[in-house]
Amino acid sequence: MLILFPAEPFNMPHVEPVYAAEAAAAEQLGLAWAVIDLEALFDGTIKQALRRVPVAASPTVAVYRGWMLSLEQYQNLSNGLAARNYQLINDPASYAYCHHLPNVLPLLGSQTPASLVFPQAQGLDSASIAQQAARSFGQQALIIKDYVKSRKHEWHEACFIPNASDQAQSATVIQTFLERQGADLVGGVVLRAWHALEIWQTHQQSGLALAYEYRSFWLDGRLLWATPYWDHQPSQPTPDWARYAELAQQVQSRFWTLDLALTKTGAWLIIELGDGQVSGLPDHASAHEFLQALAQHLVG
Numbered sequence: 001m002l003i004l005f006p007a008e009p010f011n012m013p014h015v016e017p018v019y020a021a022e023a024a025a026a027e028q029l030g031l032a033w034a035v036i037d038l039e040a041l042f043d044g045t046i047k048q049a050l051r052r053v054p055v056a057a058s059p060t061v062a063v064y065r066g067w068m069l070s071l072e073q074y075q076n077l078s079n080g081l082a083a084r085n086y087q088l089i090n091d092p093a094s095y096a097y098c099h100h101l102p103n104v105l106p107l108l109g110s111q112t113p114a115s116l117v118f119p120q121a122q123g124l125d126s127a128s129i130a131q132q133a134a135r136s137f138g139q140q141a142l143i144i145k146d147y148v149k150s151r152k153h154e155w156h157e158a159c160f161i162p163n164a165s166d167q168a169q170s171a172t173v174i175q176t177f178l179e180r181q182g183a184d185l186v187g188g189v190v191l192r193a194w195h196a197l198e199i200w201q202t203h204q205q206s207g208l209a210l211a212y213e214y215r216s217f218w219l220d221g222r223l224l225w226a227t228p229y230w231d232h233q234p235s236q237p238t239p240d241w242a243r244y245a246e247l248a249q250q251v252q253s254r255f256w257t258l259d260l261a262l263t264k265t266g267a268w269l270i271i272e273l274g275d276g277q278v279s280g281l282p283d284h285a286s287a288h289e290f291l292q293a294l295a296q297h298l299v300g
Helices: 015-030 038-043 071-082 094-098 101-111 126-136 153-159 167-186 241-247 287-298
Strands: 002-006 032-036 060-064 086-088 117-121 144-146 188-193 200-201 207-211 213-219 222-228 256-261 270-277
Touching: 002 015, 015 032, 015 094, 015 287, 038 071, 071 086, 071 094, 094 101, 094 153, 094 270, 101 117, 101 241, 101 270, 126 188, 144 167, 153 167, 167 188, 207 222, 213 287, 222 241, 222 256
Parallel strands: 002 032, 002 060, 060 086
Antiparallel strands: 117 188, 144 188, 200 207, 213 222, 213 256, 256 270
């Protein structure tokens, strides 16, 4: 197994600071790791991007731990690694499946909030989207995101819609989201029903209500490792992970994440299902425990 981390921009071979703890943990555990030059990858110069990655003597699994990549960038990374005798743990089709939310919505069904999807290719008009949202959701509160991320730290301005029937306010939030995402918008817009969550704290800067949430990593259909999502979040209550065993067998990916939030009714709601390589660890989480669990499964 080879773990790949992004290099600090224009400072090869130093690891991007956000992933430095994981690189240090890999070193302590004696795991093979290398850095890749994302700037070169984004420019399409894959050989330059992988100049610090040695050629493997035999076919080897590679696990990328870094920033989100577009589908094209991930495909290029996969091709470049294949030329060096590495196979990414998730092939490009698996990455796309988990990385873009609309792909997994049919699988998640009622376990995740009801959603409306508006592909970018069909045009994104905030007033029209607000009108369709009012028709579908009535007075339901909503959140807005693109296919991979929201702007939850700009909660009131570009994320939360208190009442879908208020089309003017909805259109304002939608337009703000579109403008602030700009060229970074991925796929299109997804409007999701907001469920009342069990809140334990409100973020002082953003106003984001912090609910009991968990991030879990799954590998080959089984729970690998899980942690409370927020720093200082109480460790209880805890989800019953056995409830997701059947779902785990249907996900078309080897390595993926499941994010859960506790509702006021006491039920755990699936908030996200994502690719395990581009899902970060919360600041408080143990990179050592996480990579040790990953290595025990993949390396033995």
